[in-house]
Amino acid sequence: MAALRRLACLFAPEGARNGEHELLEVALAHSPRVEEGGPGLVYLDVTGLRGLFGDEAEIGRRLARSAADRGLRAQVGIASSRISARIAARRGSSVTVVGPGEEAEYLASAPVSLLDLTDEMAARLDRWGIRTLGDLADLPTPALFERLGSEGLRLQRLARGEDPRPLRPWEPPSVFEESVEPGWAVETLGRLGDLVAGLVERICEKLERRGLSADQFEWACRLADRTVHEGSVAPAVPMNEPSAVAALLKASLESRPPRGPVDAVTLRARPVRVAPAQESLTDRFRPSPRMLAATLARLAARGHLDPSPRRGEGRVRGAAWRARRSRCAGCGRRCPPA
Known part of the structure; x- marks a missing residue:
């Protein structure tokens, strides 16, 4: 028995x-x-x-x-x-x-x-x-x-005290990590963003294959002078969508750019398992947290959000920022200040 x-x-x-x-x-x-x-x-x-x-x-x-x-x-x-x-x-x-x-x-x-x-x-x-x-x-x-x-x-x-669900055994947290050394010094944010996007693709593929998401992404740039430039982004909700993650990281790098040419980049993700949830037919409609996070990431990539390097929380730039915008000589539009 x-x-x-x-x-x-x-x-x-x-x-x-x-x-x-x-x-x-x-x-x-x-x-x-x-x-x-x-x-x-x-x-x-x-x-x-x-x-x-x-x-x-x-x-x-x-x-x-x-x-x-x-x-x-x-x-x-x-x-x-x-x-x-x-x-x-x-x-x-x-x-x-x-x-x-x-x-x-x-x-x-x-x-x-x-x-x-x-x-x-x-x-x-x-x-x-x-x-x-x-x-x-x-x-x-x-x-x-x-x-x-x-x-x-x-x-x-x-x-009534009826809760037959089995325990979900705790497992030590793992860290997914990917690195790249292009073989030359990267001197522009655009090229650095492309390298980071490639690392994001590889990490998000691992996350999705295991049914995981990540609630924090950490990046480290090894500079040509052998110093290290580090930062992190914590999305509003755990995610594994490459485009949204890449947009958040690019915005974070733009807000805190490296002080010199970059020789190598390392990206780490802290995985978490997000329990699946089925909405009840009687529930009120609510926006998807992941879609909301992806939208915020796209806004950050367009310069409309200022991500916090420590917490990953965006702050909408106010009227003072909008007032400083000037028309771009190349496209004629109002672009964010450099």
């Missing part, structure tokens, strides 16, 4: 950004199956660990102590599903264990806002007087499907 799955959730209410790496270390020291759940959240499979660390309450205390040794105050929830463990960790003060089969009863009094609802869904449930997960779990399922579709059924299953 297969053992009942038991999951633990580590939740760091403070210092989530700085503590993600430490939380991962704590989880990996106790279980080989670990998943990142977002800022300040880590899940781990504790099934069958009783023989190593004791009962589940003791496992929770060990996890909390291990986090404290690394300077983190972590709350631990243990249950049979991801949603139950997460809510137990967020609602509890230290260690909370929800017994097998007790998820629905434990979650009944929890506020429905713990499901991370969209603003529209939260407003709709509030109009219906749905305040707790128990209220949502008790709604007639057919009527809920008629009004909210498949999303309503998904939320109701979560409210």
Whole structure:
């Protein structure tokens, strides 16, 4: 007979950004199956660990102590599903264990806002007087499907503690890197941009082949005087479209050009896996984040955006910039200043 799955959730209410790496270390020291759940959240499979660390309450205390040794105050929830463990960790003060089969009863009094609802869904449930997960779990399922579709059924299953999704095992982050040495000194931004575009094509091909995107691109130019000129771009959303990435990098290079001729260029990408999402037929139309990022990249390439070298966030150039534009002697149009 297969053992009942038991999951633990580590939740760091403070210092989530700085503590993600430490939380991962704590989880990996106790279980080989670990998943990142977002800022300040880590899940781990504790099934069958009783023989190593004791009962589940003791496992929770060990996890909390291990986090404290690394300077983190972590709350631990243990249950049979991801949603139950997460809510137990967020609602509890230290260690909370929800017994097998007790998820629905434990979650009944929890506020429905713990499901991370969209603003529209939260407003709709509030109009219906749905305040707790128990209220949502008790709604007639057919009527809920008629009004909210498949999303309503998904939320109701979560409210009942039903979340059978397997953990997505954490993997050490990899870095995709490509370099080029043209054999001569590159002295113009146009030629440098062409070299970067070639590197982008190769990296984006690797990303797409593996079903990945990248949330940060770093470039390094080795100059003729042996110094290194570096920079990075973080797109608004992870992407793997070569044209959009190349436009962002070219705009970043134009905003911070190298101080001299370039002998070699290296481009690195930090890959991430973007979970596929299917929009509900009842959802309001929203622009695609990737298409929006690609549009911003094209605007940056045309000189209408000023990308931040550190964060990759564009700033629209204001009236003072527009006032400085003058007509180009070659094309007669108003072009950005050199």
